Amino acid sequence: MSAPAFVRFWGTRGSIPTPGHKTRRFGGNTSCVEIRVGDVELVCDGGTGLRELGLDLAKRGRPKLEAHFFFSHMHWDHIQGFPFFVPAYGPESELFVYETSAGDDRVQKLLHGQMSSEYFPVAFGDLGARITARHFERATVELGSIRVRCLEQRHPGRSFAYAFELGGKKIVYATDSELDLLLENREESLADLDAVRRLPRELLAFVEGADLLIADGQYTDEEYPRKVGWGHARANTVADLAQQAGVKQCAVFHHDPMHSDELVDQKIQSACERLDRQGARTLLFGAREGLELKF
Amino acid sequence: MSKSHEPDSDATISGDVSIVAGLPPSRKLPTLEQVRGPGAPRRIALALNETVVGRGTQANVTIDSALLSRRHVVFRRSGPELALSDLESANGVYVNGVKAHFAVLHEGDTIQVGDVVFVLHEAPE
Numbered sequence: 001m002s003a004p005a006f007v008r009f010w011g012t013r014g015s016i017p018t019p020g021h022k023t024r025r026f027g028g029n030t031s032c033v034e035i036r037v038g039d040v041e042l043v044c045d046g047g048t049g050l051r052e053l054g055l056d057l058a059k060r061g062r063p064k065l066e067a068h069f070f071f072s073h074m075h076w077d078h079i080q081g082f083p084f085f086v087p088a089y090g091p092e093s094e095l096f097v098y099e100t101s102a103g104d105d106r107v108q109k110l111l112h113g114q115m116s117s118e119y120f121p122v123a124f125g126d127l128g129a130r131i132t133a134r135h136f137e138r139a140t141v142e143l144g145s146i147r148v149r150c151l152e153q154r155h156p157g158r159s160f161a162y163a164f165e166l167g168g169k170k171i172v173y174a175t176d177s178e179l180d181l182l183l184e185n186r187e188e189s190l191a192d193l194d195a196v197r198r199l200p201r202e203l204l205a206f207v208e209g210a211d212l213l214i215a216d217g218q219y220t221d222e223e224y225p226r227k228v229g230w231g232h233a234r235a236n237t238v239a240d241l242a243q244q245a246g247v248k249q250c251a252v253f254h255h256d257p258m259h260s261d262e263l264v265d266q267k268i269q270s271a272c273e274r275l276d277r278q279g280a281r282t283l284l285f286g287a288r289e290g291l292e293l294k295f
Numbered sequence: 296m297s298k299s300h301e302p303d304s305d306a307t308i309s310g311d312v313s314i315v316a317g318l319p320p321s322r323k324l325p326t327l328e329q330v331r332g333p334g335a336p337r338r339i340a341l342a343l344n345e346t347v348v349g350r351g352t353q354a355n356v357t358i359d360s361a362l363l364s365r366r367h368v369v370f371r372r373s374g375p376e377l378a379l380s381d382l383e384s385a386n387g388v389y390v391n392g393v394k395a396h397f398a399v400l401h402e403g404d405t406i407q408v409g410d411v412v413f414v415l416h417e418a419p420e
Contacts, residue, residue, distance in 0.1 A: 006396060008397070024401060025401045249393075283392070283393070285391070285392070285393050289399065290378065290397075290398060290399025291390070291393070291395055291397075291398050291399070292395065292396045292397035292398065293393070293394065293395065293396060294381075294394075294396035
């Protein structure tokens with residue numbers, strides 16, 4: 001029997017950290033999700049939540065850490081935790097950062113760049129860990145029995161979704177994607193909010209049958225028309241994606257920094273009601289810091 | 296004393312007070328309000344750093360339900376934070392309807408184990 005996978009949310013907020021009592025439940029740290037399978041650590045994005053993950057890994061007391069980093073893209077809210085990731089300073093740590101195409105060095109370059117002395121006192125080259133770049137080949141990487149695929153998304157500067165297939169389970173991390181620009185019936189979806197939003201076949205195939213889909217659903221339907229082109233999706237569109245792709249559980253992610261816990265609750269409630277009206281069997285919820293699921 | 300010498304009731308009285316830098320940490324305890332299942336309704340104060348809920352006598356809080364494992368779920372306090380962990384129970388732990396292996400908890404969270412439902416209160420009402 002294969003080892004179970006544990007998925008933990010360390011940062012679920014979009015754009016900028018939002019500490020304070022209004023965001024306590026869903027959390028104020030920016031994007032970071034840990035997928036743990038046996039001794040293998042898979043880390044999706046390095047937003048400010050990564051700092052908390054690093055502290056927790058240090059507490060777990062493993063003699064040697066091997067962690068694999070998959071960045072959706074390199075906007076601030078997805079990389080700012082990296083210089084504060086305690087295991088990066090330990091010579092016993094081995095970190096792998098994944099570039100999405102052969103010969104690409106964008107991830108390494110930008111991780112270096114954000115630690116130049118204008119921004120940060122410690123240089124990337126002074127980190128104690130062994131940090132190695134790896135590349136996807138034909139949009140796929142194999143890590144032992146774990147298969148990871150990537151898919152380019154619609155986001156300013158582009159971003160990538162990752163599908164992790166492990167022990168018969170499938171977990172998809174798909175943040176910072178403006179699904180609404182991909183809709184086959186985009187105009188209709190803006191004019192008639194109740195109309196089912198038709199997602200492109202390639203995306204549906206990538207997500208199909210996921211045990212867990214973690215997807216950017218930053219906006220409400222009412223907010224989105226003022227934010228077109230900013231690179232984020234309506235939560236109700238995520239609901240339609242989950243339903244059409246036969247997803248079992250869907251965690252709406254990358255909550256808007258202007259949203260209090262109560263507003264996130266309302267956004268999630270709306271998406272759940274939409275799924276109910278469609279007779280969907282998907283369980284949809286708002287991703288929140290400190291929640292760990294087992295698969 | 297003539298009336299003109301009585302203090303004006305709206306006036307602030309000047310005087311020495313001792314200035315307090317800080318009070319000891321609150322002794323308030325988080326509480327599980329059991330709203331469904333055997334034994335409900337009742338309130339369970341989480342006075343221990345670790346409180347195990349289950350069907351067996353090894354649990355700190357024993358609930359007579361066949362749907363619970365002997366040691367089903369543990370609630371751990373760490374400073375101001377309260378979290379739960381599923382103790383590899385047969386039927387799982389649900390936080391606000393989501394099956395959770397671990398969860399940091401907040402006021403008003405609904406926690407379900409078998410046929411038992413709790414609502415968490417971070418401090419007494």
